[in-house]
Amino acid sequence: MSYENFRVFVQGLAEAGWLPPSMAYGFVVSALLAGLIIGPVLGGLGTLVVVKRFAFFSEAVGHAALTGVAIGILLGEPYTGPYGSLFGYCLLFGILLNFLRNRTGLTPDTLIGVFLSVSLALGGSLLLLLSGRVNIHILENVLFGSVLTVNGQDLVVLAVVAALVAVLALPLYNRMMLASFNAQLATVRGVRVKLLDYLFVALVTVVTVASVKVIGAILVGALLVIPAASARLLSRSLRGFFWLSVAFATLSTLAGILLPIELALPVPSGAAIILFAGTLFALAAIARGTVPALKGQVS
Amino acid sequence: MTAGGPRIRFDGVGLTLGRTEILRDVRLSVEAGSVHALVGPNGGGKSSLVKALLGQMPHRGRLAIDWPGAPGTVGYVPQSLEFDRGLPMSVEDFMRATTQRRPAFLRRPREGMADIDAALDRVGMADKRLRRMGALSGGERQRVLLAQSLIPNPALLVLDEPMAALDEAGFAVFEHLLRDWRRDGVTVLWVEHDLEAVGRLADRVSGLNRSVLFDGAPREVLAPERLLALFSARPRTAAQENREPADAAALEAAVSAPARPPDGGAHPPLGRMSRSDRRVVQ
Numbered sequence: 001m002s003y004e005n006f007r008v009f010v011q012g013l014a015e016a017g018w019l020p021p022s023m024a025y026g027f028v029v030s031a032l033l034a035g036l037i038i039g040p041v042l043g044g045l046g047t048l049v050v051v052k053r054f055a056f057f058s059e060a061v062g063h064a065a066l067t068g069v070a071i072g073i074l075l076g077e078p079y080t081g082p083y084g085s086l087f088g089y090c091l092l093f094g095i096l097l098n099f100l101r102n103r104t105g106l107t108p109d110t111l112i113g114v115f116l117s118v119s120l121a122l123g124g125s126l127l128l129l130l131s132g133r134v135n136i137h138i139l140e141n142v143l144f145g146s147v148l149t150v151n152g153q154d155l156v157v158l159a160v161v162a163a164l165v166a167v168l169a170l171p172l173y174n175r176m177m178l179a180s181f182n183a184q185l186a187t188v189r190g191v192r193v194k195l196l197d198y199l200f201v202a203l204v205t206v207v208t209v210a211s212v213k214v215i216g217a218i219l220v221g222a223l224l225v226i227p228a229a230s231a232r233l234l235s236r237s238l239r240g241f242f243w244l245s246v247a248f249a250t251l252s253t254l255a256g257i258l259l260p261i262e263l264a265l266p267v268p269s270g271a272a273i274i275l276f277a278g279t280l281f282a283l284a285a286i287a288r289g290t291v292p293a294l295k296g297q298v299s
Numbered sequence: 300m301t302a303g304g305p306r307i308r309f310d311g312v313g314l315t316l317g318r319t320e321i322l323r324d325v326r327l328s329v330e331a332g333s334v335h336a337l338v339g340p341n342g343g344g345k346s347s348l349v350k351a352l353l354g355q356m357p358h359r360g361r362l363a364i365d366w367p368g369a370p371g372t373v374g375y376v377p378q379s380l381e382f383d384r385g386l387p388m389s390v391e392d393f394m395r396a397t398t399q400r401r402p403a404f405l406r407r408p409r410e411g412m413a414d415i416d417a418a419l420d421r422v423g424m425a426d427k428r429l430r431r432m433g434a435l436s437g438g439e440r441q442r443v444l445l446a447q448s449l450i451p452n453p454a455l456l457v458l459d460e461p462m463a464a465l466d467e468a469g470f471a472v473f474e475h476l477l478r479d480w481r482r483d484g485v486t487v488l489w490v491e492h493d494l495e496a497v498g499r500l501a502d503r504v505s506g507l508n509r510s511v512l513f514d515g516a517p518r519e520v521l522a523p524e525r526l527l528a529l530f531s532a533r534p535r536t537a538a539q540e541n542r543e544p545a546d547a548a549a550l551e552a553a554v555s556a557p558a559r560p561p562d563g564g565a566h567p568p569l570g571r572m573s574r575s576d577r578r579v580v581q
Contacts, residue, residue, distance in 0.1 A: 047404075050383075051382075051383070051386060170402055171400060171402075173402040173403070173404070174395070174396040174397075174399065174400065174401075174402060174403055175400075177396050177403070178396055178397055180381070180382070181380045181381060181382050182377045182379075182380050182381060184350070184353065184355060184375065185375055185377045185397070187353065187354075187355055188353055188373055188374075188375040188457075189375075189397065231387075232385065232386065232387060235387040236387050236389070237387055237388070237389050237392055237429075238387065238388050238389070238392040238396070238403045238404045239392075239403075239404045239405070239406070241386075241387045241388075241404065242404035243404065
C-alpha cells in the first residue's frame, strides 16, 4: 500500500467515526505519522544527549538550521524543504565544532557559545537578503514548526533518518555511554572514542534537521532534552530512563500536533509540543519532590 | 584460568608535551605473571606511562608487550568515573554497558549475565546490583570498577590506584583478587600511592619520577633515602645521594605517615600518602 492509499484509508476511518474527526484531514495524518517517527527517535537519542551532557549542543544545532534554511533558499532550493543546505550546513556546524573541541581544548559550552552566535548572525544577515525574494513569514514555520507543511518527502527523510539512527545508535548505545564515563577505559575495551563522538554529533544533527519541519528550529533541541530530563527524574534504572524518555517524547509530539487542532488553538505545533513536554517535566519534578519512593532515590 | 600474562618492556621510553618533559629514558621490565607496582609523586609520569602502555599516548623509545602466545585480554581499572551522580544507572546497568554490546536499557539477557553475577560476587557487590551507581560510596564504586575488569578474564591488568577509596572490606577484596591473579599468572601493573600495601603485596616495585629512580623487590628498594629522593620536587641523582645522605626526619615529613607499631596491628599503614597528596577521587 502506498503512503497516499494509507492516508486515504486513515481519513476514511476518521470520517466513519472510528478515529478523531481531525484525522479526516490529510495533513493531520502526515503530521501524526511524522510525530510517531520522530518522537521515539528524539526520546531515545535524548537519553544519550543527557548522559553525555550534549543538551546545549542540540539546541545550537537546531538554531543552526535557521541559517541552513536561509542558505538553501539563497542557493535556489525549494523553501518548503531545503534539505541539501540544511543537512550540509548543520553537519558542517556540528563536525567543525567537535573538531575544534578536540583541537583547542576549549570547553564545549564556550565553543558552542561562539558557534551559535556566529551562526545566528550569519542567518540573520542572510534572511535580510532574502526578505525581497520570498515571503519572510514562511520563516515562522521554520522557527516554530508547522504541521501544515509536512509532505511525503518530509516523511521519507524522517523515515530514512530514523532508520539510520536506529541502525547506528542502538548497537553502539553502550559504547557511546561508556566513552563519556571514562575515555581511557572505553579505549581499552576497544571503543574508538573520538570516532564515536563524531558519529554521535552527526546523529544528533541529522535527527535535529529532519525534525525541524514539525517542531521548528528554535525548539527542536528541547525535545532531545526535556523528555530525557523528565525520565531521569522518575526512573531508577537505564531501562526505565530510556523507555520513559521515548514515551514522553512520543506523547508530547502527538499531543502537540493534535491538541491545537482539536481545541482550535492558534499555537504552532513546535510550541505546543514543547509546552506539553514542559508540563510533563513539571509534573515529574513535583513527583520527585513529593513521592517518598522517588525522593533521594535511596534503594 | 588464562593462558598467562605477557612480559612488558619499556626501553628508553620518553615523552614531551609542549615544553614539559613528562618521561625521560624510562627503562623497565615487568615480568610475566608478576604483580609490579609503580610508585611516585603526582605529576611524576605514572599515568602517562600507563597511557603509553595502553597505546593512548605517542612516545619515544620502544615499548613491547611480549605475549606467551596469542595476545590476551587487557583489563583496566581507572581511578574514577565521570558521570552524573543522579543518573538512573544501577550497578548492573553499568556492568552491562561496560562489558556487553546489547543495549543496557533492554531486558536482562537470558545468557551472558553469569559473568556479571560472578564478577560482582567476587568483589562483594552482588547484593547491591540494583543500587544506583551514584548512590554508592567511593569504595563501593571502586569495587564495581574492579568487577568490570574481570570480564572477560584478563591476562594483563593495569590498575590505576585501585585502593584509593577502598574501605577495610574493600582492601580484603582487593588482596583476594591479587592472590587470584598471581595464581592465574596474570601480569598486573599497579599504580599505587599506598606504600605499605605495595611493600606487602607487590612482587616488584619501581619508583617513577620522570625516569625510573629505583626498581626491585619491595623489601630492598622501599628504603627511606630512596623514597625521599623519589618524592622530592627535584629528584636527586645517585651521585648527589652519595654526597648528601638522606635525612630521615625529612622523609617522615615527605610521606607523612605514622610509624608502624611493633605488633603490626590495625592502624593507618606505614607510608600511605597524606590525603592532600592524592589525586581527587570522584
